[in-house]
Amino acid sequence: MKSAVEQKILALNGDEAVAYAVKQSDVDVVAAYPITPQTIIVERFSEYVANGEVETAFVCTESEHSALTACLAASLAGARTFTASASAGLALMHEILFVTSGCRAPVVMAIANRALSAPINIHGDQSDTMAQRDSGWIQIYAENAQEVYDSIIQAFRIAEHPDVLLPTIVGLDGFTLSHSVENVNALPDEEVKKFVGTRRFPNALTHEGKTAPLKLDPDYPMTLGPLAFPNYYFEFKRQQEEAMKNALSVIKQVHDEYARISGRRYGDGLLEPYKLEDAEIAIVCVGSTAGTVKTVIDDLRTEGVKAGLLRIRTFRPLPVQGIREALEHVKAVAVMDRSMSFGGQGGAVFHEVRHALYDSSKHPLTVNYIYGLGGRDTSPSQIREIYTDLQEIVKKNRVEEPVKYVGLRE
Amino acid sequence: MKKILEVRWHGRGGQGAWTASELLARAAVHEEKYIQSFPEFGPERMGAPVAAFTRISNEPIRLHCAVYNPDVVVVLDPTLLKTVPVTEGLSESGKLIINSKEDPAEVRKAFKEAKFEIWTVPATEVAIKILGMPITSTAMLGAVARATGAVSLESIQKTVKERFKGDVADKNFAVIKEAYEEARSG
Numbered sequence: 001m002k003s004a005v006e007q008k009i010l011a012l013n014g015d016e017a018v019a020y021a022v023k024q025s026d027v028d029v030v031a032a033y034p035i036t037p038q039t040i041i042v043e044r045f046s047e048y049v050a051n052g053e054v055e056t057a058f059v060c061t062e063s064e065h066s067a068l069t070a071c072l073a074a075s076l077a078g079a080r081t082f083t084a085s086a087s088a089g090l091a092l093m094h095e096i097l098f099v100t101s102g103c104r105a106p107v108v109m110a111i112a113n114r115a116l117s118a119p120i121n122i123h124g125d126q127s128d129t130m131a132q133r134d135s136g137w138i139q140i141y142a143e144n145a146q147e148v149y150d151s152i153i154q155a156f157r158i159a160e161h162p163d164v165l166l167p168t169i170v171g172l173d174g175f176t177l178s179h180s181v182e183n184v185n186a187l188p189d190e191e192v193k194k195f196v197g198t199r200r201f202p203n204a205l206t207h208e209g210k211t212a213p214l215k216l217d218p219d220y221p222m223t224l225g226p227l228a229f230p231n232y233y234f235e236f237k238r239q240q241e242e243a244m245k246n247a248l249s250v251i252k253q254v255h256d257e258y259a260r261i262s263g264r265r266y267g268d269g270l271l272e273p274y275k276l277e278d279a280e281i282a283i284v285c286v287g288s289t290a291g292t293v294k295t296v297i298d299d300l301r302t303e304g305v306k307a308g309l310l311r312i313r314t315f316r317p318l319p320v321q322g323i324r325e326a327l328e329h330v331k332a333v334a335v336m337d338r339s340m341s342f343g344g345q346g347g348a349v350f351h352e353v354r355h356a357l358y359d360s361s362k363h364p365l366t367v368n369y370i371y372g373l374g375g376r377d378t379s380p381s382q383i384r385e386i387y388t389d390l391q392e393i394v395k396k397n398r399v400e401e402p403v404k405y406v407g408l409r410e
Numbered sequence: 411m412k413k414i415l416e417v418r419w420h421g422r423g424g425q426g427a428w429t430a431s432e433l434l435a436r437a438a439v440h441e442e443k444y445i446q447s448f449p450e451f452g453p454e455r456m457g458a459p460v461a462a463f464t465r466i467s468n469e470p471i472r473l474h475c476a477v478y479n480p481d482v483v484v485v486l487d488p489t490l491l492k493t494v495p496v497t498e499g500l501s502e503s504g505k506l507i508i509n510s511k512e513d514p515a516e517v518r519k520a521f522k523e524a525k526f527e528i529w530t531v532p533a534t535e536v537a538i539k540i541l542g543m544p545i546t547s548t549a550m551l552g553a554v555a556r557a558t559g560a561v562s563l564e565s566i567q568k569t570v571k572e573r574f575k576g577d578v579a580d581k582n583f584a585v586i587k588e589a590y591e592e593a594r595s596g
């Protein structure tokens with residue numbers, strides 16, 4: 001696929017790719033807590049602010065709880081808003097994550113996916129965002145630094161779409177993406193500015209019976225995030241679910257529109273299959289390990305093994321139908337989780353993929369692999385072993401151990 | 411044929427192993443190559459052994475894992491040879507590049523069975539002479555360019571000028587050039 005515009009080849013780590021994308025996305029307010037577990041993202045962005053390269057208001061707060069609260073308020077006042085966090089920082093935002101999605105504030109947040117303590121660890125895994133899967137935020141996970149850049153730009157359009165109005169997390173695997181330098185093709189500033197455009201607001205009825213854009217404006221007073229007791233709360237939640245459903249098609253549309261400019265596609269924006277069409281065995285995973293899986297698949301294919309991959313790019317909203325259609329012809333599926341759901345018999349991704357496959361009459365055999373917790377590396381030979389296990393499962397037509405662990409000392 | 415060149419850098423915290431890995435990668439970007447550069451993801455303490463990695467390829471690099479079988483191992487600090495298994499995973503056709511005044515044949519005595527190429531370069535001496543400080547990262551980059559031919563000196567020069575300013579850039583490039591010329595194999 002060809003790009004419609006001339007692009008600049010940069011060498012950036014994942015954090016810098018986020019900062020660069022935010023710089024180009026005409027963001028009004030960035031509020032962040034600038035101390036560990038913060039990443040280079042806001043450090044680099046604060047340099048853009050200090051150098052006068054952006055007109056963004058940059059607010060340093062005293063905690064992540066406050067950082068997201070400031071973003072929420074700015075977003076409700078109509079600002080395009082961004083923040084970044086990771087690990088314990090995201091955990092501290094937990095309360096305000098729900099307030100932000102409940103207020104329908106389209107804040108965009110980058111998360112360098114990192115482990116949660118204890119024991120103390122700040123290395124890569126997806127425990128932080130998976131623990132927030134029910135907080136009402138859209139979750140998009142990138143495979144490489146290029147996709148990190150592309151996804152941040154797309155995230156503003158998705159979050160702010162009047163049919164969606166939901167906050168959006170873009171996840172990049174801690175260290176593996178956040179601290180690794182890779183090639184990034186960057187669009188020209190004016191192209192990104194044109195693509196993200198200015199924030200659009202649906203109209204709402206004010207207290208005074210006037211029609212005005214849905215944002216805090218002293219000239220058109222309205223209350224956002226009010227009290228809603230048993231008489232109304234439930235309806236608000238139902239509307240958030242409807243917005244999530246709408247997001248499925250909006251994410252695809254925005255991804256398509258962006259692909260026409262950039263020449264880059266990630267499946268349909270929701271799911272990215274790789275050599276899956278004729279696959280007999282497949283891995284499902286989220287994030288950067290998908291790249292290693294693809295390399296292993298290429299090797300296996302030369303040996304005649306029909307191996308494939310389904311990468312879940314959009315985890316919230318979960319493309320249930322897409323997952324079912326992509327996998328139901330496969331004989332055995334290994335779902336990889338880089339976080340634990342203690343006592344849940346498998347990780348979050350496993351639960352959801354099995355749930356998606358339940359309504360298929362073909363019922364592929366499914367098995368879960370927990371991997372990479374606390375930054376443990378996952379090698380190509382370990383991925384290869386998973387495919388060997390799958391071949392064995394197909395032969396026996398039975399899963400003996402539904403939950404397994406990759407590279408764990410036992 | 412292996413499509414990706416994998417380099418592992420060994421140094422001590424503060425010596426610039428990651429900087430060197432990044433400079434090599436950025437120089438390769440000037441030659442329209444695909445790259446990855448990352449540090450060993452562990453605690454970073456001044457003086458403690460650290461590692462960094464560079465991958466270079468003509469095709470997009472999809473691997474997102476550590477380097478297990480490097481083609482090239484670079485040792486910024488020769489004192490590491492006693493404590494760190496620097497040649498772990500290095501292939502027989504690989505190259506070991508060490509900061510050392512010694513002749514490669516002398517260094518080889520410590521790796522008797524090894525079939526890989528051994529290169530030495532007096533990086534500390536070159537750095538002290540030109541920079542006035544024993545910072546060996548750029549000198550070792552020069553030796554890597556010579557031993558592997560992975561990037562040209564022109565591309566390195568461009569990269570150094572982007573990374574450092576004025577006199578610092580000029581001096582570091584002088585270090586790279588001298589190390590390039592002084593690197594020997596055996």
